[in-house]
Amino acid sequence: MSLKELIKTATLKELSNRLKNKDFSSVELTAAYLERAKELNQKTNAFITFNEAEALKEAKKADEQIAKGEAQTLTGTPIAVKDNISTKNLKTTCASKMLENNTPIFDATVVLKLKEQSAVILGKTNMDEFAMGSTSETSYFGAVRNPYDLSAVSGGSSGGSAAAVAAAQCPAALGSDTGGSVRQPAAFCGITGLKPTYSAVSRYGLIAFASSLDQIGTMAKTAEDCGILLNAIMGKDNLDATSAATPFSDSLSEINRGVKGLKIGLPKEFFGDAISEEVKVAVFKAAETYKNMGAEIVEVSLPDLKYAVAAYYLISSAEAASNLSRFDGIKYGHRSEIGETYEEVIKNSRSEGFGKEVKRRIMLGNYALSSGYYDAYYNKAVKIRQKLRFEMDEIFKSCDLILTPTTPTTAYKLGAGDKTLTKIYSADICTVTANIAGLPAISTPCGYDAAGLPIGMSLVSKAFAEPSLIAAANAFEKQFERRGAVL
Amino acid sequence: MFDIKLSAHLAELSKLSFTETELYEVTKEMNEIVSLMDAVSDFTATEALNTAAAVGLDQIRADVKCDSTPRSEILKNAAKSEKNAFAVPKVV
Amino acid sequence: MSYETVIGLEIHAELLTLTKVFCGCSADFGGEENTRVCPRCSGMPGSLPLFGRGAAELAIKAGLALNCKINNFSAFDRKNYFYPDLPKAYQITQFNYPICTDGFVDICTKKIRINRIHIEEDAGKLIHDDELGLSLADYNRCGIPLIEIVTEPDIRSAEEAKQFTAAVALALKYAGVCDAKMEQGSLRCDVNISVMPKGSKVFGTRTEIKNLNSLRSIGRAIEYEYSRQTELCERGERVIQQTLHWNDALGVTKALRSKEEAHDYRYFPEPDIPPLFITDEEIKAIKNTMPEMPKEKKERYLKMGLTPADADLLIFDKALADFYDEAVKCYNNPKSVASMIIVELLRRMNDLSLPAAELKITPSDFAELCKMADDGTVSRGAAKDILKQMLEVGGSPMEIAEKGGMLMSNDTSAVEAAADEILAANPKAVEEYKAGSAKVFGFLMGQMCRSLGRSANPAIVKKVLEEKLNS
Structure with a gap:
């Protein structure tokens, strides 16, 4: 098979093995991906920036290491990086006019860490502006399109990373997940997306949306690939005081364990009216598959899930309002030409530099924190967060994993004309709790709707149980026939 | 009720400027969003001090000097700099 | 009607850490613009703060020095506001869970309670450039660690405010927390002040005077504000709650903002910094490293027999007090050593404008000198000269005394010879003495000393002279 053909379906693991086997060089592989990625970008708009010249240089260096027998797992493999993750000397825009030239x-x-392994940074992927959104339509650089249906959204905010993997513009990518931003686009684009335990991956260099919820995650064709990439980036980092050492040194240590004897909980609140029939059916079918593989399926309850979306939006917007205050046009970012005074210039810079959704979140965040509203909103949300954490802890006293849909529906059409803001926000119901509770979660495809759009399911485990989480997703993937996107 | 006056106040806190039309639109949107947020109003629970995430003195950064960043790098992404400093329009 | 002032202070003190509070940049004073800056302290996107142990330990020491409770659990919050000297547009501070609470400081007349001490970061510097019509932002100061010491409204006069500030400054200096150089801004003071009719229990509306940087300006600003507010009350007008700036040249307070802008800082817990948990053992260990505080030192000095005034003089300068303590260790005569310091050394230091910290004399040499003066090895007068040389040229007191021929002689034959000579040359004086004039004895002693020079032991001279005159 030609390299051009191979990369359409190859997993990260396969590419890593073949590079070490010298079936092809990293330069050849990188060039093949760059060619494909650039060509398909006309359709998907998954990338904002390609790292062309540097990528080939990195690939050459990787080839030298491979030749010397010094290759590590990711040496020479091309990886895409979401555009809110800082890359030295490579534009990092957060898909915002504000940081267009940053x-x-x-x-x-x-x-x-990727560079230390001599992985090749292929480019920077498109996203919702400042990671705020679930469609990747709020990007200043235009919407990402779903490789399964170019007229549908990719999901978001890591829509570019998801679409790039789905369209085989790259074998794997980094995303970030604040309320579902890795898992939801993974579900919409029919790939696997892993949000690790909060603190397992350093946030240093991730341009903050909501610091207490943000977590960098991995996106690839399989759970195993997500684990390979996680292994490369996880661990305590002295540059991030909130990072922690993982109790496991290899997230794939249980990869072949299967699910035999595991107790998987289905929280009933995740299967309410808001969830479409097609999605429910697919997830129940997956539960059946797990049962057949030897897992015990039990019904559990998360009674306060009804507060989760509001609590999530209040906390994340409050932190975002504060985190984004630094963008005033003075130190970096867009500076307005209009205005004489400091006050005028920063107001104009922010008003010109931020898109509508970002402005709404800033307004909401300042509302939740402002005098007279703090107790009713922000403080309430913090209490809900504690309660939800407690309720999740309770579930994991009797269950190893919980299984839920990733999204209430499959990907919808671009433009979302019929969708109100509250409808779009409410659709985060299935994913936000993992962020609120700081727990690891993985989304993997479990079916396709009538139109052929992927359906995703999510597994959540207790903190730092990634090895069993990845193993469970992997076990299902082995049983599930995945359909690739046709482009 | 989320009215125009509150919108204008929050815009000021947020250092965002809106035209009158925009402010009207944003007020409408905020009303919609806040109605969703009002879901938290019937939640009642007392907050316990969460000390779980606390770290000890021995876990935090030692008082050892590191090199600062070259000034040219610090100023690199600033749209305007003058005399080795960030250029700030006059503060009134 | 007569009015009473109610004052609460907020003292900002810069901590003597090597590094900034949330990054490893140097915390030294000064530096070329934007050369002590990194992504963290300039708030670059993607950067995160790293709280430093140095600031935590010094804040704990400050708490111990000011009799506070050190809290096992403390946490940071964000105070949000836009200003070009604050690159993140929020200041990291401790709002809900400060590191220290419930302290006090005794001043002459009373106990002033301290509500809390919290850690926070300083902001940068804005320099207005007229030529460019711009302000220039320098972030070297961004992230310099500060503690803010907040009192209860226990202070009732300018004098008390000055005494309290001086006592806090001294305690912080002793604890090695802050150099407390008000003129350089390493200790500065905000004054919250209101007036109420004497005897009232209800505080009036208060104003806040920002950034006072000397004891004198604290006193003057309070006096001014007291008069201004009482005059308003007398006229039946209202005091407006506002933030004021003290203009030292004009001697007036002025409102900082023309319109009354209500601040809404939207405090919330800083998600980038985990809360701090300090164990009782750690607090104890830090306590064990604390030097003797001014209050205890004074009590000890009084027990050693010093007068309160002398004790204060020594304690006021920690380097001098340390010098004194060392000297007393070498020569256990506390009063004599104190007197030599206060009467002679301080005067010389003043003349040379030499701070105690830069004294080149060792405490043991100084103790030796005191001892030599006390036991008659040298005369008091010679001791002064020896001290002068020790300060200006250096050397041990014995060497200097030997070289200068200032050791007192116990040889009476030279004294007797001199006495014979002087009595012979002054028959009139001898006659007057014998006729009962005691006054003339002084004259004769003077003649003797002049003739014998520095080595004459006045006691021996006196004895010999008396014997000769009375024989």
Whole structure:
């Protein structure tokens, strides 16, 4: 098979093995991906920036290491990086006009770790502006399109990373997940997306949306690939005080364990009216598959899930309002030409530099924190967060994993004309709890709707149980026949 | 009720400027969003001090100097700099 | 009607850490614009704060020095506001869970309670450039660690405010927390002040005077504001709650903002920094490293027999007090050593404008000198000269005394010879003495000393002279 053909379906694991086997060089592989990625970008708009010249240089260096027998797992493999993760000397825009010309002076820790393994940074992927959204339509650089249906949304905010993997513009990508931003686009684009335990991956260099919820995650064709990429980026980082050492050194240590004897909980609140029949059916079918593989399926309950979306939006918007205050046009970012005074210039810079959704979140966040509303909103949300954490802890006293839909529906049409803001926000119901509780979660395809659009299911485990989470997703993937996107 | 006055106040806190039409539109949107947020109003629970995430003195950064970043790098992404400093329009 | 002032202070003190509070940049004073800056302290996108142990330990020491409870659990919050000297547009501070609470400081007349001490970061510097019509932002100061010491409204006069501030500054200096150089801004003070009719229990509307940087300006600003507010009350007008700036040149307070802008800082827990948990053992260990505080030192000095005034003089300068303590260790005569310091050394230091910290004399040499003066090895007068040389040229007191021929002689034959000579040359004086004039004895002693020089032991001279005159 030609390299051009091979990359359409190859997993990260396969490419890593073949590079070490010298079936082809990293330069050849990188060039093949660049060619395909650039060509398909006309359709998907998954990338904002290609790292062409540097990528080929990195590939050459990787080839030298492979030749010397010094290759590590990711040496020479092309990886795409979401455009809110800082890359030294490579534009990092957060898909915002505000940072259109922003070139970081340092690498995010995850990028540094990829570089240390001599992985090849292929380019920077498109996203919702500042990671705020679930369609990747709020990007200043235009919407990402779903490889399964170019008239449908990719999901978001890591829509570019999801679409790029689905369209085989790259074998794997980094995303970030604040309320479902890795898992939801993974579900819409029919790939696997892993959000690790909060603190398992350093946030240093991730341009913050909501610091207490943000977590960098991995996106690929399989759960195993997600684990391979996680292994490369996880761990305590002295540059991020909130990062922690993982109790496991290899997230794939249980990959072949299967699910025999595991107790998988189906929280009934995740299967309410808001969830479409097609999605419900597919997830129940997956539960059946797990049962057949030897898992015990039990019904569990998360009584306060009804508060989760509001609590999530209040906390994330409050933190976002504060995190995004630094963008005033003075130190970096878009500076308005209009205005005489500091006050005028920063107001104009922010008003011109931020898109509508970002402005709404800032307004909401400042509302939740402002005098007179703090107790009713922000403080309430913090209490709900604690309660939900407690309820999740309770579930994991009797269950190993919980299984839920990733999204209430499959991907919808671009433009979302019929969708109100509350409808779009409410659709985060299935994913936000993992962020609120800081737990790891993985989304993997479990079916296709009548139109052939992928359906995703999510597994959630207790903190730092990624090895069993990845193993469970992997076990299902082995039983599930995945349909590739046709482009 | 989320009215125009509140919108204008929040825009000021947010350092965002809206035209009158925009402000009207954003107020409408905020009303919609806040109605969703009002779901939290009937939640009642007392908050316990969460000390779980706390770290000890021995886990935090030691008081050892590191090199600062070259000034040219610090100023690199600034749209405007003058005399080795960030150029700030006059503060009134 | 007569009015009473109610004052609460907020003292900002810069911590003597090597590094900034949330990054490893140097915390030294000064530096070329934007050369002590990194992604963290300039708030670059993607950067995260890293709280430093140095600031935590110094804040704990400050708490111990000011009799506070050190809290096992403390946490940071964000205070959100836009200003060009604050690159993140929020200041990291401790709002809900400060590191220290419930302290006090005793001043002469009373106890002033401290509500809390919290850690926060300083902002940068804006320099207005007229030529460019712009302000220039320098972030070297961004992230310099500060503690803010907040009192209860226990202070009732300018004098008390000054005494309290001085006592806090001294305690912080002793604890090695802050150099408390008000003129350089490493200790500065905000004054919250209101007036109420004497005897009232209800506080009036208060104003806040920002950034006072000397004891004198604290006193003057309070006096001014007291008069301004009482005059308003007398006229039946209302005091407006506002933030004021003290203009030292004009001696007036002025409102900082023309319109009364209600601040809404939207505090919330800083998600980038885990809360801090300090164990009782750690607090104890830090306590064990604390030096003796001014209050305890004074009590000890009084027990050693010093007068309160002398004790204060020594304690006021920690380097001098340390010097004194070392000297007393070498020569256990506390009063004599204190007197030599206060009467002689301080005067010389003043003349040379030499701070105690830069004294080149060792405490043991100084103790030796005191001892030599006390036991008659040298005369008091010679001791002064020896001290002068020690300060200006250096050397041990014995060497200097030997070289200068200032050791007192116990040889009476030279004294007797001199006495014979002087009595012979002054028959009139001898006659007057014998006729009962005691006054003339002084004259004769003077003649003797002049003739014998520095080595004459006045006691021996006196004895010999008396014997000769009375024989």
